Amino acid sequence: MEDAEIVDLYLARNEDAIARTEEKYGRSLRKIISSVLDDETGKECENDVYLRAWNLIPPNEPRDHFFAFLGKIARNLAIDEWRRTNAQKRTATMIELSEELQECMPGKSNVEGEILAGELKKAINSFLKTKDQEERKIFLRRYWYFDSVPEISKRYGYTQGKVKSVLHRMRGELKSVLEKEGYLNDHV
């Protein structure tokens, strides 16, 4: 079933929409969630994703980017849950990601949270726009979808060394962008 048709089911308040969503995207959503949460919490989180989608459509009508819409809900709910439980049981993926992203940190900053979120989003989107498609996909597979390096390597047919190299370079470039945007000096 096409995304637009599933969205139409939501708009018509047809509960079949959830079953069709799970059928089409359940596996991908579970993959994102399971990188952050354990299986039991993850299952609850997946159900929350469908409930949240049900509540958000309408007014939203994400016909063009339905998976991104769902994925973002899944990712945010999973991270929120992880944060709420204060990371009492951290997954190896989250530790790895924290370590890697530490390389992008430009230094101590006291930027206010709300200002930071908006500006950071713009900075990251601008940064991604400057990258070619290949680099962008690798970066997002790692830090948006939480794929491991071997998974990315297998997905695109690159060596793990190449994937690591692209990620390492992009982290360095992102750090430079964040510094240039003033996250290091102007906002401190």
Place this chain on the structure above:
Amino acid sequence: MTTFDLLCAIGEADESFVEEAADSDAQEADNPSGRRFGAILRWGSLAAAFLILIGVAWLYADGGRIFRKKASTQEFPEAFCQESAIQESATEIAAEEITSEKTAIGESCVAESIGMDEECVETVLISSFQGDETVEMTRKTSDDLTVENGCVFTSYSLNEAVECYGDQEEYRYRVFVELFQDGCQIANDGDAAKSEMQRLIDRGYVVVVETIFDGETTRTYFTLRATAGQVKDFAADAKIGYALWLYDERAKGVQAYE
């Protein structure tokens, strides 16, 4: 700003980029030229590997001696590793009492045990990688890590070290091992840990148990002197979870060497 803020901000990436990355596998599956190129790459790699194998066999059979040389510790980037000669039997667990110096691993060579020529080759032992910041952070963020049975968590620093230095014959990675079973960490001085050490020894790993007395308590460290291959393709048991670290990531902070 924290790494968490950054992770959340990446989550707000433009939907078109997110979909682009999501669709890529489907697009590539529909792309016959991409598949052809992938096949050429695979078979090409296999052919190249075969040729290299023949070359290496020839070098060992005939001219290999010309290219082999004694490892020089000066050649190794000092800032990134700690080096020392090691002495160990590949078939025994060596219990070491460390009371004054950081390590007392010893000397000698591993030439005989790994089937090299008579010349003694000094082994470089890699215990840390790229500075203390990552190490410090790792220690802070990983205290509550659990690893499922049959899974292996390899730390970022260890992965990077293996990637950087590779599988050269004179390099050994000093790996700090933590064992888990059903979500709980196993004590290194218990029967289960000892049994697992023996199993790894049987599979060719060099296991070193370090017993450290800090004046009040005695700690037992389970460590390996592993090759890059042994780290990458770790011989995990399905009933045990493993966390593998570079030694200094987990052991350096313990003030037990005074």
